[in-house]
Amino acid sequence: MPARTAARPGGRPRGRWARSGIVQAPERLRSLVRRSEGGLVALATLVGCVAGVAVSGMTWATQAMREVIYRIPAGMRLSAADAVAPTLLLIGPCLGGVLLGLLIVVVNYLRGPRKRPPIDPIEANALHGGRMSLRDSLYLALQNVISNGSGASVGLEAGYTQIASGLASRVGIAFEVRRGDLRTLVGCGAAGAIAAGFGAPLAGAFYAFELIIGTYSIGTLAPVVVAALCGNLVSRALIDTPPLVDLGDVQAVTTSHVTSMEILPSLALGLVCALLGILIMRGVTLIERLVLASGVPRAAAPVFGGLCVGALALIATPQVLSGGHGALHMHFAVEGQGHGTAALAGLFAAKAVASAISIGSGFRGGLFFASLFLGAVAGKLFAALAPELVPALAGFGLTPLAYAVIGMSALAVAIIGGPLTMTFLALEVTGSLPITGVVLAAVIASSLTVRKTFGYSFATWRFHLRGESIRSPHDVGWIRSLTVGRLMRRDPSTVAVDTPMPTFLRAHPLGSPSRVIVVDGRGRYAGIVNVPEVHAAAQEAAAGAQPVLADLLHHADAFLTPEMNVRDAAAAFDRTESEALAVVENRESRRVLGLLTESHTLKRYSEELDRQRRAMAGESD
Structure with a gap:
């Protein structure tokens, strides 16, 4: 048996994986x-x-x-x-x-x-x-x-x-x-x-x-x-799973050859979908806060949320239920294009509210498919309303189904993210490169608008709400694990602030470590002194009164704590213009734990950055 899983005396297996089962x-x-x-x-x-x-x-x-x-x-x-x-x-x-x-x-x-x-x-x-x-x-x-x-x-x-x-x-x-x-x-x-x-x-x-x-x-x-x-x-x-949508003949999507002019209404629809996506994400947060403020127990909240969703399905339409896969098929069917503007607007509002209530009340699930369905409805609404508001749009070669495909992708990218993901989804749904081109324009407009005005996708927005700073899946865990506590030197020289100058000079001659941490009578951090600077000050004052250590302290209020990561430490060095800082237990106790230099911090930081770069490029260690 490999040593990693060999049994220890007493029958306990070795290795962290074996211990965790x-x-x-x-x-x-x-x-x-x-x-x-x-x-x-x-x-x-x-x-x-x-x-x-x-x-x-x-x-x-x-x-x-x-x-x-x-x-x-x-x-x-x-x-x-x-x-x-x-x-x-x-x-x-x-x-x-x-x-x-x-x-x-x-x-x-x-x-x-x-x-x-x-x-x-x-x-x-x-x-x-x-x-x-x-x-x-x-x-x-x-x-x-x-x-x-x-x-x-x-x-x-x-x-x-x-x-x-x-x-x-x-x-x-x-x-x-x-x-x-x-x-x-x-x-x-x-x-x-x-x-x-x-x-x-x-x-x-x-x-x-x-x-x-x-x-x-x-x-x-x-x-x-x-x-x-x-x-x-x-x-x-x-399992026999139907396609995401069934468009039948691609000619049902476009009335003519798609030209570059179709990009203009696609960009407009992308901007509209970005704003709608932000409203939906804000709506989910609002429902969650209302549920929390109501004092309803966590286990009981889904019951009331389910009752509200059921009432919406009863009053409005069953299309608000579940993910909406069947309803999306209906709206992409040629014979399903005859919904009125008011009916489409009501369906969009009902589905958005139902999704917000479902997630906000504690049901588990995502908004990916709901955003596709809502985007398709928004696209058909845009196709109905835009020519009335801007008559010039009536002459473009995009049909309501084409706008539904564009809206589906643009709203999904606003909520979920992933512009290329949604673009390729549209390509696989339609099989049409011209339509995929205008979809790409719409998702770029939507993604850029959300990123600049809101800054989050639905997943990262929820991380933000619970106090987490994640904005993407890029590996930042190594930064958080590379802490000051791991990098610091744990045996720094310390001296009491009331140490007589001759005693300090004999204990720390020139050539010894150049930085010494000074503590007060209670052992709390008081500052750092530079040994060469102390010797120079003593020589200059040889004929007069000897200086005291308290007059030569640096960075009395600047220090690091063990839980700070390497990026925070580098920022602290830059802010204090110091080459070394003391590490203390916390701001209250100020008990000295170690010393960290800027050169060592930057060296370890650059090594990890280079390792991440090699991993990203697919290079072996």
Whole structure:
């Protein structure tokens, strides 16, 4: 047995993985994966297949729930059903809230209330080097199945990516892959999940590049694309999943050859969708704050939220229920273009409110599919209203279906992010390069507007609300782990502030360490003295009164603390114009722990930056 898992005296296994119950791969396989790029691709293939199986299972489970709760025919999408009993429309989401509340109570009883939410793939790659809890991922996926299956207005994509990335992370940990490779595997899990869930391998791959890994590189191309293809193929083999939308003949999208002039209304629609996306994200936050202020217990909030969503479905339309896949199909059907402007506006408002209530009240799920549906409705509204407001737009060659495709992508990029992801999604949906060109213009306008006016996607906005500064999946965890406490020298010279000058000069002659930390009578940090400066001052005052250490102190109020990261330390050196600073326990006690120099800080920082650059470029260590 390898030494890492050999038993200790007393029967306890060695190694942190063995102690935590994580099953390891055989040593030869671990070595092969770490040494070979082909080994990583093989793991990505496994991850993609597992993602396809997980997505198929979740899809089947949610559809079965909807068929049982709402008594709809087998295979029918809930948001496209028009013969559901009014009583079921009202109580269906409420029943889901009851089930979700019971699950929360049971889990809290067994495990205790969580101190922090589960780590999602973006946070895992940004802060934890790709490490995710499989148990938390399974719990979140189950919550997502209950929420979507009961009709709450949320999509399954959050559960898809959570479970697939959690499984990928566990596989990577079992093979002890490097930090960069583990982050890539987490992206592979998300790529396989999105490709399987939406039937769009290109969109799945670029979802991983833009939203989970944070960058595209040659080293990540092969594993991510392979995982996306495998996820899509396995899902199609296991379950009969209709395409995202069915446009039939592409000529139904355009009335003529698309020219560069169609970019102008596309840009306008992109700007409109950016503003709508910001309003929706703000709306979710508002609902969450209202629920929190109401004092309703966390386990009971989904019940009331489900009742509100059911009431919306009863009063407005069942299209507000679940993710909206069936309703999206209806709106992309040629015969489904006859909705009036008022009906489209009412549907958009009802769906947006239902999604905000669902997520704000505690249902688990994402806004990816909801944003696609809302964007399609917004695009058709734009097609109806824009020519009346600007008559010149009536002469362009874009049909309401084309505007629906553009709006679908533009609103999704405003809320979720990933301009290339949404562009490739439009390409895979339509198969039309001309339409994809105007979609690209719209998503760029939408993405740029949101980034400059709001600054967050839906995921990073929620990180911000809980006090986290993550704005992307770029790996910043290494910065946070490279702390002052790890970098500092722990044996600095210290001296009492009332030490007589002759005593100090004898203890610290020229040639000894040039900086000495001074403490007061209670052992608290008082400042730093430079040994050469003290000797020079003593020689200049040889004929007169000797100086005291208190007169030669520097940086009495400038110091570092152990939890500060390397970037904060570098900023402190720059601000104080010092070459070295003392490290104290905290601002209150001011107990000296060590000394850190600017040169060592910058050296370690540059080494880590170079390592990250090599990892991003796919270079081996």
